[in-house]
Amino acid sequence: MSKNCQCGEDKVCQLDNVIKEHKNIAGALIPVLHEAQKIFGYLPMSVQKQISKGLNISLAEIYGVVTFYSEFSTEPKGEYQINVCLGTACYVKGANDILEQFKKQLKIDVGQTTSDNKFSINACRCVGACGLAPVVTINEEVYGKLVADDVKGILEKYQV
Amino acid sequence: MHIYSSHVLVCSGTTCSSKQSILIIDKLKDGIKRKKLNEKIQVITTSCFGLCTKGPIVVIYPEGAIYSNVTLNDIDEIINEHLVNGRIVKRLLSGDNNENNSYETADFFKKQERIALRNCGVINPEMIEEYIAYDGYQALGKVLTDMTPEQVIDKVLDSGLRGRGGAGFPTGRKWLFAAKAKGDKKYVCCNADEGDPGAFMDRSILEGDPHSIIEAMAIAAYGIGSDQGYIYVRAEYPIAVKRLNIAIKQAKDMGLLGDNIFETDFSFNLELRLGAGAFVCGEETALMTSIEGKRGEPRPRPPFPANKGLFQKPTILNNVETLANIPVIILKGANWFKTIGTKKSPGTKVFAIGGKINNTGLVEIPMGTTLREVIYDIGGGIPNGKKFKAAQTGGPSGGCIPASHLDVPIEYDTLIELGSMMGSGGLIIMDEDNCMVDIAKFFLEFSVDESCGKCPPCRIGTKRMYEILKRITEGKGEVGDIKTLEELSETIQAAALCGLGKSSPNPVLSTLRYFRHEYEEHIINKRCSAGVCKELLDYIIIPSDCKGCTKCIKVCPTKAITGMIKEPHIINQEECIKCGACLEACPFGAIIRK
Numbered sequence: 001m002s003k004n005c006q007c008g009e010d011k012v013c014q015l016d017n018v019i020k021e022h023k024n025i026a027g028a029l030i031p032v033l034h035e036a037q038k039i040f041g042y043l044p045m046s047v048q049k050q051i052s053k054g055l056n057i058s059l060a061e062i063y064g065v066v067t068f069y070s071e072f073s074t075e076p077k078g079e080y081q082i083n084v085c086l087g088t089a090c091y092v093k094g095a096n097d098i099l100e101q102f103k104k105q106l107k108i109d110v111g112q113t114t115s116d117n118k119f120s121i122n123a124c125r126c127v128g129a130c131g132l133a134p135v136v137t138i139n140e141e142v143y144g145k146l147v148a149d150d151v152k153g154i155l156e157k158y159q160v
Numbered sequence: 161m162h163i164y165s166s167h168v169l170v171c172s173g174t175t176c177s178s179k180q181s182i183l184i185i186d187k188l189k190d191g192i193k194r195k196k197l198n199e200k201i202q203v204i205t206t207s208c209f210g211l212c213t214k215g216p217i218v219v220i221y222p223e224g225a226i227y228s229n230v231t232l233n234d235i236d237e238i239i240n241e242h243l244v245n246g247r248i249v250k251r252l253l254s255g256d257n258n259e260n261n262s263y264e265t266a267d268f269f270k271k272q273e274r275i276a277l278r279n280c281g282v283i284n285p286e287m288i289e290e291y292i293a294y295d296g297y298q299a300l301g302k303v304l305t306d307m308t309p310e311q312v313i314d315k316v317l318d319s320g321l322r323g324r325g326g327a328g329f330p331t332g333r334k335w336l337f338a339a340k341a342k343g344d345k346k347y348v349c350c351n352a353d354e355g356d357p358g359a360f361m362d363r364s365i366l367e368g369d370p371h372s373i374i375e376a377m378a379i380a381a382y383g384i385g386s387d388q389g390y391i392y393v394r395a396e397y398p399i400a401v402k403r404l405n406i407a408i409k410q411a412k413d414m415g416l417l418g419d420n421i422f423e424t425d426f427s428f429n430l431e432l433r434l435g436a437g438a439f440v441c442g443e444e445t446a447l448m449t450s451i452e453g454k455r456g457e458p459r460p461r462p463p464f465p466a467n468k469g470l471f472q473k474p475t476i477l478n479n480v481e482t483l484a485n486i487p488v489i490i491l492k493g494a495n496w497f498k499t500i501g502t503k504k505s506p507g508t509k510v511f512a513i514g515g516k517i518n519n520t521g522l523v524e525i526p527m528g529t530t531l532r533e534v535i536y537d538i539g540g541g542i543p544n545g546k547k548f549k550a551a552q553t554g555g556p557s558g559g560c561i562p563a564s565h566l567d568v569p570i571e572y573d574t575l576i577e578l579g580s581m582m583g584s585g586g587l588i589i590m591d592e593d594n595c596m597v598d599i600a601k602f603f604l605e606f607s608v609d610e611s612c613g614k615c616p617p618c619r620i621g622t623k624r625m626y627e628i629l630k631r632i633t634e635g636k637g638e639v640g641d642i643k644t645l646e647e648l649s650e651t652i653q654a655a656a657l658c659g660l661g662k663s664s665p666n667p668v669l670s671t672l673r674y675f676r677h678e679y680e681e682h683i684i685n686k687r688c689s690a691g692v693c694k695e696l697l698d699y700i701i702i703p704s705d706c707k708g709c710t711k712c713i714k715v716c717p718t719k720a721i722t723g724m725i726k727e728p729h730i731i732n733q734e735e736c737i738k739c740g741a742c743l744e745a746c747p748f749g750a751i752i753r754k
Contacts, residue, residue, distance in 0.1 A: 025431075026453075027433070028453060029453035030450065030453050031433070033436070034395070065454065065455055068612075069435075070436070070438065071435075071436035072436060072437075086357070087357030088357045088358035088514070088555070088588045088603075089357070089520070092516060092594050092599070093515065124396075125357050125606070126356070126357040126358055126359070126360070127396060128174055128397065129174050129212070129360075130514035130515075130520055131212025131215060132175055132179075132212075133514060133520070
């Protein structure tokens with residue numbers, strides 16, 4: 001990676017290195033997409049084109065893979081990712097009410113991002129912390145045994 | 161090796177670490193150092209003990225005292241009282257009374273038999289030396305130096321071990337097919353894409369005992385003649401991914417992975433592949449397609465993976481829990497394994513109990529244990545004095561088992577007879593406040609979301625079923641709906657491409673079998689007696705609690721509430737649109753949904 005790289009191009013260089021490292025392993029596309037999403041935060045068309053060229057895989061195939069897996073996103077995401085667990089254990093303990101409360105407080109729907117790019121709400125499947133049901137994760141932070149009234153206080157922590 | 165007089169084990173699994181267990185470890189280490197006891201007392205970071213609901217868990221040996229719900233404020237007391245003065249801190253013990261305080265006697269552990277979870281909560285998963293000290297890699301050594309590949313497969317066949325990932329296919333048979341298949345290259349894959357909502361046993365094993373999986377995969381590779389393996393693990397399990405990476409590196413450094421293992425001709429390399437959030441990739445052919453870097457869509461079988469699997473080469477795919485059993489079977493023998501469990505389903509099964517139960521967590525029980533024992537003896541029963549309604553097993557492919565079948569022994573075949581299945585081991589308990597139509601709708605919504613879209617019966621059929629269920633829960637059910645649901649189920653079961661598609665109607669069929677009256681109540685009477693389906697509920701003001709403040713009258717958008725100030729108000733049910741605004745506005749809790 002060149003030291004003189006501009007910020008935007010710096011990421012392009014990083015991705016090129018990732019592609020080089022993975023080029024010769026079988027089934028490289030998905031690991032490269034994971035890395036690319038780590039670098040850019042999401043997978044816009046320009047990134048998909050760069051990967052297509054680097055790995056010699058058609059853009060159509062790459063787009064097919066990106067849109068198949070829910071982990072990959074073609075849209076930028078909010079600074080804070082709110083994941084409301086809708087696994088069975090959380091669901092039977094009222095996770096739906098928690099989700100509704102987040103939607104109401106932030107005035108966005110599942111999969112959307114607030115206009116200030118601060119919060120995104122995702123409904124996710126089991127995070128495996130069923131002992132804490134119902135569970136919400138915000139970035140790396142885990143909130144457990146929630147009731148709908150807790151939502152407002154949690155959001156306030158991030159709004160400062 | 162340094163000998164310590166006391167060991168303090170602290171859980172760092174997902175649940176406990178989200179409740180500050182990592183900080184607890186730091187504070188314990190600090191405090192012990194300040195008391196100059198660090199030569200005598202060792203603090204060990206372990207993984208899940210299984211008693212997640214009472215985490216963070218701290219266990220102190222030699223006493224075997226299990227402390228639960230430990231907070232940072234308790235640490236000084238634990239150090240001063242227990243570690244310095246040798247007095248157990250009784251108020252932190254996990255049992256209901258002071259006697260039930262150790263692994264051997266606590267109700268939660270007494271009926272368990274830990275084989276797959278043998279090292280979870282016992283060793284530090286990030287140190288290969290601890291795994292080796294607990295007989296780790298001995299089975300691999302034995303296999304490579306004393307046994308032929310045929311003998312390995314015979315032993316696994318003889319043990320009767322069946323796949324713990326769902327369908328219960330005999331593991332030894334799978335290995336035998338792949339061993340017999342012709343190919344210049346063969347692969348061993350581990351399915352760690354644990355996607356069933358409410359199941360987290362595989363995550364616990366990966367986080368708590370990653371080396372047992374590596375060892376088992378190497379044994380399998382020797383058995384079928386492979387030199388390359390892949391572990392396909394969910395990206396949603398960051399701690400598991402981290403520990404697997406550490407474990408693979410340690411095994412390579414020690415020569416337990418790579419070329420000429422134990423100075424034999426056998427070589428085996430292992431790679432980790434991360435999933436990307438697609439439930440269908442837990443299906444074996446879809447998982448292999450995903451490792452190849454494509455959309456994770458299932459392929460028709462035959463050809464079976466044992467003949468044409470990953471990259472079109474002979475491949476075996478085993479689930480994490482299945483693999484965790486292998487080293488023990490090799491060391492202790494097939495006959496020993498068969499003494500545990502039942503004739504048709506030998507061994508144990510790990511269940512993740514969750515939902516409306518007191519002891520949420522992971523339990524490993526011998527097959528043949530009854531649901532009643534699991535729920536009441538180990539799980540501690542239903543909280544808040546509520547009545548048990550159903551146990552859901554097998555995730556979106558399984559079904560709900562009602563109270564009348566609580567005494568059925570848990571085995572692969574008995575659960576299928578009941579219209580459910582073992583699945584990966586999620587066990588969700590529901591009480592009288594859960595609506596079974598709503599639960600069926602929940603699972604169908606899951607199947608609709610996660611259908612890969614390749615075959616129409618699953619892609620279109622589950623969507624139609626979901627729409628019907630949604631209508632029923634909204635009070636728009638029609639008399640022919642149950643019949644249509646049954647017909648659609650039959651078609652999907654017969655015609656879907658993969659196992660997940662074929663089993664997706666199970667939640668509907670099993671709830672129709674045992675809770676048909678709830679469907680009928682929703683469709684005919686437009687009622688939901690569990691009080692879950694919002695559109696079927698009435699908002700009612702309790703006259704004795706109503707102070708007549710008129711707050712609800714002001715917020716009601718349809719002017720359905722009437723009443724004078726300081727007199728009880730009334731909701732006109734004809735005009736009520738069930739928006740719930742009055743319930744939120746009432747400062748006295750006088751409005752209820754019924």
